[in-house]
Amino acid sequence: MSDEPKNPVAARGLIWTGVVIAYAVVMLFPIFWMAAMMVMPNDAMFARPTVWLFVPTLEHFDYVLNLGFSWNLLTSFVLCTVSTALVILIGTPAAYAFARFEMKLKDDLFLFILATRMAPPVCLVIPFYLIFAKLGLLDTFAGLTLAYMTFNLSFYVWVLRSFCRDLPVELEEAAELEGWSRIQIFRRVVFPLLRNGIVATAVLCFIFAWNEFLFAFMLGGETVQTLPVSIPKLITSQGVRWGEMAVVGIAALVPVLVAVFLLQRHIVRGLTLGAVKG
Amino acid sequence: MTNVGEAVPLSVSAAQPSARERIWYPYLLIAPSMLTLTVVSLIPFLYTVYLSVHAAKFGRVTDFVGADNYITLLTDARFWNSVGTAVIFVAIAVPIEFMLGLVGALILNQNVRGRSILIPLLFMPTMMAPIVVGLLWKIMLAGSWGLISYNVLERFHLIGQTSIFASSDLALYALIFVDIWQWTPFMMLAFFAGLQALPLGPYRAAAVDGANSVQVFFNITLPMLMPLLVVIGLLRFIDAFKVFDTVYILTGGGPGIATETPSILANKMTFEFWNIGEASALAVLVWIAFFAFCNVFYQIAKKRLNAF
Numbered sequence: 001m002s003d004e005p006k007n008p009v010a011a012r013g014l015i016w017t018g019v020v021i022a023y024a025v026v027m028l029f030p031i032f033w034m035a036a037m038m039v040m041p042n043d044a045m046f047a048r049p050t051v052w053l054f055v056p057t058l059e060h061f062d063y064v065l066n067l068g069f070s071w072n073l074l075t076s077f078v079l080c081t082v083s084t085a086l087v088i089l090i091g092t093p094a095a096y097a098f099a100r101f102e103m104k105l106k107d108d109l110f111l112f113i114l115a116t117r118m119a120p121p122v123c124l125v126i127p128f129y130l131i132f133a134k135l136g137l138l139d140t141f142a143g144l145t146l147a148y149m150t151f152n153l154s155f156y157v158w159v160l161r162s163f164c165r166d167l168p169v170e171l172e173e174a175a176e177l178e179g180w181s182r183i184q185i186f187r188r189v190v191f192p193l194l195r196n197g198i199v200a201t202a203v204l205c206f207i208f209a210w211n212e213f214l215f216a217f218m219l220g221g222e223t224v225q226t227l228p229v230s231i232p233k234l235i236t237s238q239g240v241r242w243g244e245m246a247v248v249g250i251a252a253l254v255p256v257l258v259a260v261f262l263l264q265r266h267i268v269r270g271l272t273l274g275a276v277k278g
Numbered sequence: 279m280t281n282v283g284e285a286v287p288l289s290v291s292a293a294q295p296s297a298r299e300r301i302w303y304p305y306l307l308i309a310p311s312m313l314t315l316t317v318v319s320l321i322p323f324l325y326t327v328y329l330s331v332h333a334a335k336f337g338r339v340t341d342f343v344g345a346d347n348y349i350t351l352l353t354d355a356r357f358w359n360s361v362g363t364a365v366i367f368v369a370i371a372v373p374i375e376f377m378l379g380l381v382g383a384l385i386l387n388q389n390v391r392g393r394s395i396l397i398p399l400l401f402m403p404t405m406m407a408p409i410v411v412g413l414l415w416k417i418m419l420a421g422s423w424g425l426i427s428y429n430v431l432e433r434f435h436l437i438g439q440t441s442i443f444a445s446s447d448l449a450l451y452a453l454i455f456v457d458i459w460q461w462t463p464f465m466m467l468a469f470f471a472g473l474q475a476l477p478l479g480p481y482r483a484a485a486v487d488g489a490n491s492v493q494v495f496f497n498i499t500l501p502m503l504m505p506l507l508v509v510i511g512l513l514r515f516i517d518a519f520k521v522f523d524t525v526y527i528l529t530g531g532g533p534g535i536a537t538e539t540p541s542i543l544a545n546k547m548t549f550e551f552w553n554i555g556e557a558s559a560l561a562v563l564v565w566i567a568f569f570a571f572c573n574v575f576y577q578i579a580k581k582r583l584n585a586f
Contacts, residue, residue, distance in 0.1 A: 013389025020390050023382070024399050027459065030414045031402060033425060037417065046423040094311035101304035109312065111576055116319040118572045120520045122541040123561035126548050127322035127329070150318045157311055182303060211407035213523045218549065228409045232527060242417060249410040256405050260398040267401060268471045271464060275509045275579055276471040 031253070037246035045242060060243035069230065069248065076227040079141060080209040083148040088202050091156040096190060098157065099164030100172075110158075117154035117273070121214045124150055132219055139221030147215045152205040155273075159204070162274030163197030164190075200266035203259050210255060227252050323565060329558035336552045347559040357560065359535055360543040363450065367539065368518045371457045376511055378458070379465025384495075386466065387473045397467060404464040412527035415456045419443065443529050446536040453537055456524055465514065472506040473499070505582040512578065516571045540564055 037045060039056035097103070098110060128147055129138070137143030167190065175185045216226040225233075231248050234241040260267060268276050330347055333340045351357050390396070403411065418426045421441035431437045437445065442452045480498045489497070522541040525531065531538035531546065538546075540560060547557035 009389055013391060016385055016388040017391045019385060020396055020400075024396060027463075028399060028402060030418050030425075031406075034414055034417060050423075050425060050428055090310045090314055093307035097304040097307035101307075103304050103308075109308070111573065112320075113311075113315065114576055115569050115572050116315050118516055118568055118575075119319060119323075120522075120541060120564055120568060122520075122522055122544045123326065123565050124319070124322055126544070126554065126557055126561055127325040129548070130329070130554070131322065131325065146318060149314050153311060153314055153318075207405060211405075211409075213407065213409040213526075214545075228407050231409055231413055242420075245413055246417070249413050252407050252410050253402075256407070257398075257402065260401050260405050264394065264398065267405070268467050271404070272468050272471075272510060272513065275513070276468050276506065277475060 034246045035250055037243055038250055040243060040246075042243065060241075060247050063241065064244045064247045067230075067244075069251075072225055072227045072230045072248075073251065075224055076210060079144055079148075079224070079226060080206050082141070083145045083152060083209050084202050084206045086145065087149070087152050087156045087205050088198060091153050091160065092194075092198060093186075095157045095160035096164050096186070096194075098161045099167075100169070113154045113157055114273075116150055117158060119150065121151070125214055125218050128215070128219055138219060139223045141224055143219055144215060144224055144226075147219055148209050148212065151212075152208055155208070155270075156201050156205055159201045159270050159274050160194075160197055162269070163194060163201070166197075167193050196266075200263055201270060203263055204267065204270040207256055207259055210252070326558045326561050326565070329554055330562045332555055334554035334558070336554075339554075343555070347555040348563075351556050351559045351563075356535060356538070356543065357540075360538045360540045363537060364519055364521075364539040364541075366450065367454055367457070367521065368515060370451075371454045371461075372511070372515050372518050374454075374458050375462045375465050375514065376507075378462045379469055380507070382462065382466035383469035383473055386470045400463045401467060402463075403460045408460070408523035409527055411456065411460050412524040415452075415459075415524075416443075416528055419452060444533055446533045449529050449533060450537050453521075453525055453528060456528065457518065457521065460524070461514065461518075465510065468510045469503070469507070472503055472510075476502050505578075508582065509575070509579045512571075512575045516568065516575065519568075519571075 038060055039058065040054055041057045041059070044051040044054035098106070103109070124147070128143075132138045132143050137146070171189050171193075172185055175189050180188070211228065212226070213228045216224075216229045217232075220226060220229055227248060231245055231252075234245045234248070263270075329339065331342060331344060333343045333346075386393070386397075418424055419431075419442050420427060421444065422428065424441065427437075427441060431442065437448065443449045476499070480502070481494065484494050484498055519539075520541060521539060522545070525537060525539060525542055526545075529537045531542040541564075544557050544560045544564070547553045547560065551557075
């Protein structure tokens with residue numbers, strides 16, 4: 001009974017798989033091409049008609065490395081790690097509290113968090129720039145870490161709350177009856193169950209910080225220069241260093257690719273601010 | 279010294295939180311977050327409001343000028359041009375992303391194999407840094423040697439040897455195209471996740487009744503998916519208005535002011551013209567608009583989707 005409809009369904013599944021693969025190849029082709037440009041000699045790059053076969057070169061890598069690119073990479077990495085760690089530390093208790101407890105003005109406080117997440121960065125960068133200039137926070141790790149709190153802390157609290165709401169409250173109630181303290185309950189019951197949610201949300205925070213451009217560009221400088229900011233720097237007075245840009249672009253892409261494969265559908269949940277469970 | 283909490287686990291009254299503790303405990307948990315968010319968003323907002331009613335040029339804040347900055351801004355054709363540009367951008371890009379996303383999600387929801395590999399790959403345009411997305415399309419659409427410029431646009435005589443981003447008529451549409459490339463995967467995978475979460479019961483009933491797939495889509499799938507479609511569409515709508523990075527690297531608002539959105543204009547006013555007062559007025563207006571959008575999003579998401 002189940003065999004008869006199964007075969008046409010399976011065959012149609014293969015056709016749709018083919019459609020999706022074809023779509024993915026077309027859509028991702030620009031990324032493949034940029035990857036190829038990392039090793040493409042300049043004369044092949046600017047050729048008309050397009051040259052599809054060329055002898056690979058490493059000159060773009062040399063140029064980028066000589067420009068202090070590893071320093072940009074390290075800066076990005078440190079900045080994103082520190083700001084994400086802070087977000088976890090500050091945000092986890094808040095997300096838990098919003099999911100579990102009744103509070104006065106809870107709805108308004110929560111809306112304030114959402115509004116912070118949605119505020120356009122271009123509006124924030126004006127006051128940040130002026131305040132940071134007065135406090136000497138321009139071009140410092142502390143300044144950028146603080147600026148990244150606007151979008152990442154609000155995002156983290158908002159999304160992790162949706163993970164918290166999935167936890168069965170009975171376990172905590174049982175632990176409370178056992179006489180465990182609040183801190184014990186959080187550490188021994190809530191935290192282990194919430195670990196996956198925390199990791200998924202934190203990795204997304206890391207990616208947002210990793211990809212961030214405007215704050216890093218306007219509030220950073222020579223000392224704190226992240227990877228995305230080093231891209232426009234390759235538009236020089238002697239022309240645009242396209243091959244070098246491709247190298248930096250792909251370098252910025254690799255950690256994101258890894259994270260996306262690891263997180264899979266948690267990403268949907270994060271990007272839709274918890275509206276889809278994924 | 280003995281630890282009271284662990285020494286007397288059987289004594290319920292000693293370990294159980296008192297009524298007073300119950301009341302302040304949640305506030306204690308949210309305090310660090312609320313304090314941080316006040317510092318990084320409420321104070322900057324209030325400072326922007328303060329700047330917007332003062333004469334502030336080149337970083338020096340001088341006299342109180344009342345609504346002058348707002349009046350200057352609202353009578354400036356360049357401001358209205360930027361609003362118009364953003365409206366065209368969002369009004370074309372978001373519906374196309376929405377439709378393509380929905381179709382893509384329905385296809386992905388068929389018996390597609392290897393989703394665990396395909397889904398992360400499809401997600402790449404959305405997840406990569408917007409500045410890299412811009413770079414990618416700067417390369418593909420570069421004048422003369424850009425892969426798509428040369429092999430498609432020039433070959434079919436759609437445009438001459440210059441880059442499409444140099445054309446004041448077409449640059450905005452090129453940016454819309456890039457936005458569609460970047461954000462369609464997001465719509466597609468969000469809708470797909472929604473489809474996967476739908477209950478099977480109604481579909482079984484429809485199969486028993488002999489409904490065809492078109493009927494099933496319009497009578498079952500679409501109504502059940504509707505709240506999610508609204509929420510995701512609204513979220514994307516809000517985000518699309520904020521577009522900055524890709525526009526900044528691809529056209530910088532040019533040629534002239536052909537692709538200048540309020541985001542780009544605010545940034546130019548601040549960091550090129552150093553007209554802080556007027557830029558702040560613009561920022562406050564944008565901020566209020568976003569807060570209104572955000573409120574609508576929250577109410578709809580909460581009531582119709584019961585998501586939050």
